[in-house]
Amino acid sequence: MSNNQQSNHPKSNIWRDVRFWRFAGQFLAVFIAAIVVAILWGNLNRNLQQLGIQPGFSFLNSQAAFDIGETLISYAPSDTYSRALLVGFVNSLRVMVAGIILTTIVGITAGIARLSDNWLVRKLALVYVEIFRNTPLLLQLLFWYFAVFLTLPKVENPISLLGFIRLSQNGLELPWIQFSPEFSTLLIGITLYTGAFIAEIVRGGIQSVSRGQWEAAASLGLKPGLAMRLVIFPQALRVIIPPLTSQYLNLAKNSSLAVAIGYPDIYLVASTTFNQTGRAVEVMLLIMTIYLTISLIISLVMNLFNKSVQLKER
Amino acid sequence: MRKWCLVLLTTLPVLFSLVACGGPPSSNPATSRLDTVKSRGKLICGVSGELPGFSFVSSDGKYAGLDVDVCRAIASAIFDNPDAVEFRNLNAKERFTAVQTGEVDILSRNTSWTLSRDTSVGLEFAPVMFYDGQAIMVKKDSDIKSLADLKGKAICTQTGTTNEQNLGDQMRKLGIPYKPVVFEDINTTFATYAEGRCQGVTSDRSQLLSRRATLPQPQNHIILDAVLSKEPLAPAVANGDSKWFDVVKWSIYTLINAEELGINSKNIAQFANSKDPEVTRFLGKEGNLGEGLGLSNDFAVRIIKNVGNYGEIYDRYLGPKTPFNLPRGQNNLWTKGGLQYSPPFR
Ligand SMILES: N[C@@H](CCC(=O)N[C@@H](CS)C(=O)NCC(=O)O)C(=O)O
Numbered sequence: 001m002s003n004n005q006q007s008n009h010p011k012s013n014i015w016r017d018v019r020f021w022r023f024a025g026q027f028l029a030v031f032i033a034a035i036v037v038a039i040l041w042g043n044l045n046r047n048l049q050q051l052g053i054q055p056g057f058s059f060l061n062s063q064a065a066f067d068i069g070e071t072l073i074s075y076a077p078s079d080t081y082s083r084a085l086l087v088g089f090v091n092s093l094r095v096m097v098a099g100i101i102l103t104t105i106v107g108i109t110a111g112i113a114r115l116s117d118n119w120l121v122r123k124l125a126l127v128y129v130e131i132f133r134n135t136p137l138l139l140q141l142l143f144w145y146f147a148v149f150l151t152l153p154k155v156e157n158p159i160s161l162l163g164f165i166r167l168s169q170n171g172l173e174l175p176w177i178q179f180s181p182e183f184s185t186l187l188i189g190i191t192l193y194t195g196a197f198i199a200e201i202v203r204g205g206i207q208s209v210s211r212g213q214w215e216a217a218a219s220l221g222l223k224p225g226l227a228m229r230l231v232i233f234p235q236a237l238r239v240i241i242p243p244l245t246s247q248y249l250n251l252a253k254n255s256s257l258a259v260a261i262g263y264p265d266i267y268l269v270a271s272t273t274f275n276q277t278g279r280a281v282e283v284m285l286l287i288m289t290i291y292l293t294i295s296l297i298i299s300l301v302m303n304l305f306n307k308s309v310q311l312k313e314r
Numbered sequence: 315m316r317k318w319c320l321v322l323l324t325t326l327p328v329l330f331s332l333v334a335c336g337g338p339p340s341s342n343p344a345t346s347r348l349d350t351v352k353s354r355g356k357l358i359c360g361v362s363g364e365l366p367g368f369s370f371v372s373s374d375g376k377y378a379g380l381d382v383d384v385c386r387a388i389a390s391a392i393f394d395n396p397d398a399v400e401f402r403n404l405n406a407k408e409r410f411t412a413v414q415t416g417e418v419d420i421l422s423r424n425t426s427w428t429l430s431r432d433t434s435v436g437l438e439f440a441p442v443m444f445y446d447g448q449a450i451m452v453k454k455d456s457d458i459k460s461l462a463d464l465k466g467k468a469i470c471t472q473t474g475t476t477n478e479q480n481l482g483d484q485m486r487k488l489g490i491p492y493k494p495v496v497f498e499d500i501n502t503t504f505a506t507y508a509e510g511r512c513q514g515v516t517s518d519r520s521q522l523l524s525r526r527a528t529l530p531q532p533q534n535h536i537i538l539d540a541v542l543s544k545e546p547l548a549p550a551v552a553n554g555d556s557k558w559f560d561v562v563k564w565s566i567y568t569l570i571n572a573e574e575l576g577i578n579s580k581n582i583a584q585f586a587n588s589k590d591p592e593v594t595r596f597l598g599k600e601g602n603l604g605e606g607l608g609l610s611n612d613f614a615v616r617i618i619k620n621v622g623n624y625g626e627i628y629d630r631y632l633g634p635k636t637p638f639n640l641p642r643g644q645n646n647l648w649t650k651g652g653l654q655y656s657p658p659f660r
Pocket of ligand 1: 406
């Protein structure tokens, strides 16, 4: 066959072959992109050299010499910058993981409530969604911080809930664990903000399941609650998961707003690092890589989950 | 098909390396920022903009303060116009990148001169405009009287400052555990302290005084006596441009030297006919000091006429007639027991 073709177009003119032009087009695009990157990189290097700065990552091994208010792993100012960044990374992960779990619960609850038969529940869910979806997250964070947490009573006379939860300016204290106001603010802020978007996604997902499914479930004798859990929701998941993934990604990235309210996440620690070392480019590259990695991991996990709920074509 | 790919792909790195090396050689003597500023017709000056006394927008809508007048002095030296300055507000974190990238010509923003900023951050520090030290402010009705009383307490500070680091050093040295709460924005820092989340807030003493004046009830806050560090606040420019650095440096020395010689904005006319060679050289009647700097020979006259001498500036923003009423102390002339000293103008 291929032999046949060869003989049909004996050494045909390369310039008249569409495949060549397609390839050349791609080549040109890559080439131009490479030139742009090279120029930017060369420019950066020249400018840094003029300032007498050698680009490189060796600064990560020098002493950080600044303190971090909240650490899940051991840390002292005498540790290195890389350790400090690790502390920030763990702090970020902590808020991302807790945020994703809580926002899923909030979002699904509010999404289902939006379709409730109860007028009050329906309206409350609507008000929640509209308020949190339509105001900037930064504003919400500052609101939670200044108008809620910092107006709580002083540490000396906290509000006691159920006898063991203590709320004060020092944050939320349980007998075995304490959450700082900065962490609590960030967690509540990103949870409720993202939850409002998820609620709409969930509502849309449920409404996309055809009425016939409800009727079929009812005719099998399933109560509405069970019908939702066993029949409707699993089908709705197919529509819900892809946009849900983007919301998780948004939550992860939005957690960098921690810097506004003083929660020492990776971005805040990185800011301090680049300020002290003057390594803006290296540090920015580093945290971009870190956020990218986190995002890719979230996408990967969600894609696997997505595969498992999609219709199996048989 | 395969073959074209191969051919094209092998040419790629070759072309690529041609481009990568094609830029002008790095040894190329760049034009000085002085020329850039001159041709632009104004100076771009990075300040905080949030510190009354140092840099803030006064009620008439103009920038004012000690840090601001440094830039006005330089603009006077170059353009004989103290208003030929564009100010950019920079927070503690942004400031160094703004100098490195050339976004501002000069950083005049209560910045402490340290070795690593001078070297690895790529700055060049002009003479110290204000000798300061770090302190801690607490509420008067708290029973915190010394650093030791801050044990286990939360202390607010701003990220990217020497204060953040010094606090860690001092508390570690004294073995006092505490909780730092660190913000990027100065207003958030002080609001959080005022709300009571932090029992103390730390910064340079002058900045605490300045910010205390902006708190709802200034009299309810006291500044502890302990001095945590040395904070020599100096303007800075980017490394590697000595011509520009010289202009900045000697504009500041002009302010100090003028005070030393007793020349100020009011009496400068009387010095026009002075016979004192030190004065005539300084004011450009004799010699060509300005030429060496790439300025006009009467640059000192322009500076003094437009902004005054160091003492005048100090008194204008921090002196007895201001709410701060800060004694000169270390910021007095060397002849009066202080540290302000200018090398000779000759
Ligand atoms: N001198 C210290 C502190 C400078 C500093 O940034 N101080 C804060 C006061 S806490 C400030 O002026 N902030 C003003 C702003 O961010 O606009 C340094 O150079 O690191």
